[in-house]
Amino acid sequence: QVQLVESGGGLVQAGGSLRLSCAASGRTFSIYSMGWFRQAPGKEREFVATINLRTGTAYYADYVKGRFTISRENAKKTVYLQMNSLKPEDPAVYYCAADRTVATPAREGERYDYWGQGTQVSVSS
DSSP: EEEEEEEOEEETTTTOOOEEEEEEESGGGOOEEEEEEEOOTTHHHHHEEETTTTTOOEEEEETTTTTTEEEEEEEGTTEEEEOOOTTOOOOOEEEEEOOSSSSSSSSSSGGGOOOOOOOEEEEEE
8 A cells, every 4th residue: 555645735826836745655666656636626636747756757737837847756755746837727636646557657547546635725816
């Protein structure tokens, strides 16, 4: 089993920045990639970004590309999501997820095996 704990959410003004963290514990050697997803009230969960933990290759949703950066610190078993230029459409609960599949990191949430409890991101205009 793998446990994921997110932190770093909060309230920020539009145009501001936040950095989310996701710390993994347990059988972390089995994880191949980790991703961030978000879900706003009344909306479906959507992909934000994902990263191959071995190579550091990252993939982004078009609506965050250029504003968000996903990174990993393998020694700390932690993945980060640096969010800059936050917009009024970015507020949601942000979830970290881990995938054991040895393949190109997925944009589909169904591929992920483990999920964190989520952290709230709010943006004031």
